[in-house]
Amino acid sequence: MALLFTSTPARLPVWQSLFAAEGLPLIPGEEAVTDPAQVTAIACWVPPADLSRYPNLRAVISVGAGVDHLPPLPDGVALSRTLAPGIEAMVRDWVVMATLMLHRDMPRYLDQGRAGTWQSHPVALAGSRRVGILGMGRIGTLTAGSLQALGFDVAGLSRSGTDGAVPMFAASDMKRFLARSDVLICLLPLTPETRGILNAETLSALPRGACVVHAGRGAHLDTDALRAALDAGQISSVMLDVTNPEPLPSDHWMWLDPRVIVTPHVAAQTDATEGARHALSVMRALRDGTPVPGLVDRARGY
Numbered sequence: 001m002a003l004l005f006t007s008t009p010a011r012l013p014v015w016q017s018l019f020a021a022e023g024l025p026l027i028p029g030e031e032a033v034t035d036p037a038q039v040t041a042i043a044c045w046v047p048p049a050d051l052s053r054y055p056n057l058r059a060v061i062s063v064g065a066g067v068d069h070l071p072p073l074p075d076g077v078a079l080s081r082t083l084a085p086g087i088e089a090m091v092r093d094w095v096v097m098a099t100l101m102l103h104r105d106m107p108r109y110l111d112q113g114r115a116g117t118w119q120s121h122p123v124a125l126a127g128s129r130r131v132g133i134l135g136m137g138r139i140g141t142l143t144a145g146s147l148q149a150l151g152f153d154v155a156g157l158s159r160s161g162t163d164g165a166v167p168m169f170a171a172s173d174m175k176r177f178l179a180r181s182d183v184l185i186c187l188l189p190l191t192p193e194t195r196g197i198l199n200a201e202t203l204s205a206l207p208r209g210a211c212v213v214h215a216g217r218g219a220h221l222d223t224d225a226l227r228a229a230l231d232a233g234q235i236s237s238v239m240l241d242v243t244n245p246e247p248l249p250s251d252h253w254m255w256l257d258p259r260v261i262v263t264p265h266v267a268a269q270t271d272a273t274e275g276a277r278h279a280l281s282v283m284r285a286l287r288d289g290t291p292v293p294g295l296v297d298r299a300r301g302y
């Protein structure tokens with residue numbers, strides 16, 4: 001029983017010491033595999049192309065939170081996404097930062113700053129800003145609490161439509177949810193249902209002059225529709241951590257548009273210790289025959 005590690009090499013020493021402390025073998029890369037039959041699980045961002053090489057493989061562990069980039073896996077191989085409080089907190093931090101930046105007019109002030117222009121604009125109270133979070137999973141719920149603590153008027157939308165602390169809209173109530181979102185935050189997983197969900201129709205259902213914060217996946221957003229909505233004044237500013245494609249080409253219009261701020265998919269990076277601890281919990285579950293932590297429902301897509 002061994003874990004094959006094919007993730008970021010800089011994280012390897014931490015994984016090695018935590019696995020050694022637990023007495024579980026860790027193979028540090030495909031080139032180090034001597035007996036493929038020993039490999040029980042693979043920790044990776046993208047798994048090796050030929051998984052048939054590993055006859056006893058029982059789980060693939062995605063070292064991130066999203067799993068939309070992973071290919072179908074052979075029957076009997078579970079997919080686990082890393083559950084790590086640090087990933088959730090980091091994305092929450094990025095989204096809170098982006099929401100505050102748009103709320104406090106930073107795209108405009110950064111643009112004015114480049115021209116050396118000292119000019120003020122009206123400042124609104126956080127409480128006057130209605131924030132709508134698309135996707136109320138673990139990260140959405142954490143983010144909602146932080147934004148509420150800052151005074152924003154937060155609501156969420158989710159498939160199940162329930163949450164104690166935040167007013168929730170069901171997916172069937174999307175129009176009403178969008179109509180009350182001065183700042184729309186997208187934290188959805190990418191699934192066939194959510195692909196392209198930020199499009200001309202949904203952007204036009206937001207209040208005029210709304211802002212968009214996007215930390216889901218690039219393919220949620222129709223960038224041509226976004227550009228048209230910005231030009232029409234329907235959307236005033238946007239902050240994105242995800243783009244389609246990634247990396248965003250250096251000549252893409254969004255880099256230079258003063259109404260758009262792009263960061264290169266850095267909202268969260270999995271902490272080495274937390275990632276290794278999650279992988280260890282998966283290995284223990286496989287050994288003990290208990291439920292695999294972070295198990296992904298491939299049909300549902302998350």
Ligand SMILES: O=CC(=O)O
Nearest residue numbers: 063064065066067
């Ligand atoms: O986007 C990053 C992740 O899925 O962890």
